[in-house]
Amino acid sequence: MNHDESSSASNRVNRVLSKKRMDFVNSLDTDMSVAILSCLDDPSDLVRASAVSRSWREFVIKYSLSKNLCLRLFHQLTSVDHIIEANEESSEAGSSSLMETRLLEKEHRAYALLVRGCESSPIRSCIADAIIASSTDNFPAESILNTLEERDRIGPTPSYWSSSGQHKTSVPETLLYKLKGDLCVITEFSIQPFQAYFQRGSPIYSSHYVRFRLGHHNSNLQDKKGESGKIPVESNYVWTYTSQEFPMAQENRLQNFKLPxxxxxxxxxxxxxxxxxxxxxxxxxxxxxxxxxxKVMGRSLGKSFRVMNPNDSGKFGLKVMSYSDPQEMDEMEVEEGQSPFRPMRNLEQLLNFLHRHPLDVEYVWPESENEDDESDDEV
Incomplete structure (x- = not known):
């Protein structure tokens, strides 16, 4: 092969390689480019794609690829009505195209942060507080607050929640909890039935089945008191997710119920x-x-997001509180540590705490002045 033939072959190879390395976002039609980038199901890959070039970043933002990835992973986010940023100022007047571009950029920032937090934040315990039980047999000794304690006894005192007694097996019971953030990605639930070791035969008071619901407070309704002053949970909360019924074993162990x-x-x-x-x-x-x-395990995004004004139809606003990395914020919280003593919300918690942690203090009454006088006279 002479020099000219070699040069011609080299040029053909370079042209082929150049085509293989072509910028498909700028070369292919829009639908095909969107279809290709939509195959990325890892948030990190989508972030890398948006960093390839300015045109790629503009493409990712314009066609809401971060938002679409969030919706594929969690269909509940289809209910997001609008995005709000902390310290957001009213938008300045401008052309409709400029306003639309700013809106798309804001959505891209929010959904990119959201999908990163949902996928990469550490899985930890997500329960923040115990709210109310449908019934309690012996208050405060058998309060729902006891279920936050991992031990089934504290010293000689048993620690558990007990329902009131019923003659019918079909009467259900419910426990209501507040999670550590308005947005939490839940992966599994765990429940340990209580074994009454102080009763003959050490019976275990489990249920046949257990079911879990997740949702938000119904801000459009004022709390209404039902019979005996109980809060009708169904009236004050909107449940956006309901699990299957899981069978519960009548065994004294922490039973795990992992979501599909x-x-x-x-x-x-x-x-x-x-x-x-x-x-x-x-x-x-x-x-x-x-x-x-x-126990509830998952990823809390409470430091990054707030749910704003959810309504009966399920629509809500999503407020971004901070654009800091959710994983780094979670690690900082763990390093700071948490006090072993939870702040007491009300009288119920105070009574329950005193019941479980009796103060071993002997009070010494001061002697009266008369007693002092009598002792002096005796001397």
């Missing part, structure tokens, strides 16, 4: 439903349900 796929809780509330009673108490022949510990 991670679920995004919008609003930060969780309801546990206990269905079917299995154990009677020998003393009165009634059926009870007792739980010593409840």
């Amino acid at each position: 796929e991670p679920v995004l809780c919008i609003g930060g509330y969780m309801l546990i439903e206990f269905i079917g009673r299995v154990q009677t108490q020998e003393m009165d022949g009634q059926y009870y349900i007792c739980v010593s510990h409840v």
Whole structure:
């Protein structure tokens, strides 16, 4: 092969290689480019794609690829009505195209942060507080607050929640909890039924089945008191997710109920439903349900996002509180540590704390002046 033929072959190879390295975003039609980039299901890959060039970044933003990835991973986000940023100022007047571009850029920032947090934040315990139980047999000794304690006894004192007794096995019970953020990606639930070691036969008061609901407070309704002053949970909360019914074993162990796929809780509330009673108490022949510990695992995005004004139709605003990396913020919280003593929200928590942690203090009454005088006279 002579020099001219070699040069011609080299040019053909370079042209082929150049075509293989072509910028398909600028070369292919829009639908094909969107289809290719939509195959990226890892948030990190989409971030890298948007960093290839200015034109790629503009393409990712213009066609809402970060938002679409979020919607594919968590369909609950289809209910987001609008995005709000902390310290957001009213938009200056401008052309409609400029306003649309700014809106798309804001959505890109928010959804890119959201999908990164949903996928990469560490999985940790997500329960922040225990709110209310559908019934309590012996308050405050058997309060729902006891289910936040991992141990089934504190010293000599048993730690558990107990429902009131019922003659029918079909009467359900519920426990309501507040999670650590308005947005939490929940992966699994764990419940430990209580074994009454102080009763004959050490019975275990589990239920036949358990079901979980996730949702938000219904801001359009004022709390209404039901019978006996109880809060009708169904009236004050909107449940955007309801799990299947999981069978519960009548065993004294922490039982794990893993969801088929991670679920995004919008609003930060969780309801546990206990269905079917299995154990009677020998003393009165009634059926009870007792739980010593409840645990929920997932990823909390509470420091990054707030859910704003959810309505009956399920639509809500999503407010970005900080664009800091959710994983770094979570690690900072762990390093700072948490106090072993939880702030007491109300009288119920105070009474429950005193019951579980009795103060071993002997009070010494001061001697009266008369007693001093009498002792002086005796001398």
